[in-house]
Amino acid sequence: MLVTIRLFARLREIAGAAELERTLPDGATARTAWDVLVGEFPPLEDYATAVSCAVNEEYARLTAVLKDGDEVAFLPPVSGGSGQGSA
Amino acid sequence: MRAPDERFRVTPDPLGVSAVAALVADPGCGAVTTFVGLVRDHNAGRRVLWLEYEAYEPLAVKAFQQIEEETRERWPSAGLAIHHRIGRVAIGEPSVVIAAASAHRADAFAASRYAIERLKQIAPIWKHEHFEGGEVWIEGATADPGDEAARQMALARACS
Numbered sequence: 001m002l003v004t005i006r007l008f009a010r011l012r013e014i015a016g017a018a019e020l021e022r023t024l025p026d027g028a029t030a031r032t033a034w035d036v037l038v039g040e041f042p043p044l045e046d047y048a049t050a051v052s053c054a055v056n057e058e059y060a061r062l063t064a065v066l067k068d069g070d071e072v073a074f075l076p077p078v079s080g081g082s083g084q085g086s087a
Numbered sequence: 088m089r090a091p092d093e094r095f096r097v098t099p100d101p102l103g104v105s106a107v108a109a110l111v112a113d114p115g116c117g118a119v120t121t122f123v124g125l126v127r128d129h130n131a132g133r134r135v136l137w138l139e140y141e142a143y144e145p146l147a148v149k150a151f152q153q154i155e156e157e158t159r160e161r162w163p164s165a166g167l168a169i170h171h172r173i174g175r176v177a178i179g180e181p182s183v184v185i186a187a188a189s190a191h192r193a194d195a196f197a198a199s200r201y202a203i204e205r206l207k208q209i210a211p212i213w214k215h216e217h218f219e220g221g222e223v224w225i226e227g228a229t230a231d232p233g234d235e236a237a238r239q240m241a242l243a244r245a246c247s
Binding site for chain 2: 006008009010013050051052054057058059073075076077078079082
């Protein structure tokens with residue numbers, strides 16, 4: 001199956017692309033897609049425990065099972081708003 | 088598909104505080120509070136030149152809607168609007184405007200504080216800091232809308 005992968009911020013810079021398409025085996029999860037990316041772009045490994053993911057524009061777990069045509073997004077730790085932390 | 092809700096937006100355009108406030112006021116409101124987050128000229132000992140914000144826009148708008156739903160669970164009479172800027176934002180300009188309306192001021196203040204705390208936890212928005220001598224992505228919380236401890240922390244800050 002073919003999935004679209006969206007990357008943001010530092011993850012986008014590491015991969016050098018905001019959007020990628022990859023063919024994954026049936027039964028693949030979001031984690032499968034992540035592992036494929038880490039294989040291609042090893043510095044992504046730094047985000048292994050900090051990354052969040054979304055499938056088809058909804059937050060999801062890395063265990064979420066993907067289907068053909070899905071869009072899976074990987075999100076580094078977020079920093080919206082202004083200032084930092086509780087400041 | 089739901090019609091776009093003007094109250095929850097991610098935009099490259101400059102933010103207008105009174106315009107956001109106008110989205111929540113109604114005749115039953117005795118109070119509207121506005122929170123304006125500004126781009127500051129210093130951070131962690133660095134001289135900041137400007138910030139560049141990036142968002143996963145459709146998910147950010149959904150996160151804002153979720154924040155409003157959570158706010159209504161705790162403060163049923165409170166209405167919310169959240170506009171967040173993306174792209175390059177200059178020092179002193181607003182990066183985020185939150186308006187909270189309620190019958191009484193206490194709920195409006197609390198809902199506004201809750202909203203900014205939650206936004207920083209779960210909105211898929213990133214800040215790229217350009218400072219004198221370099222640039223860095225500011226990375227805060229791992230976004231997990233189901234993290235109950237994080238939600239309780241936001242509630243505690245709102246009610247302190």
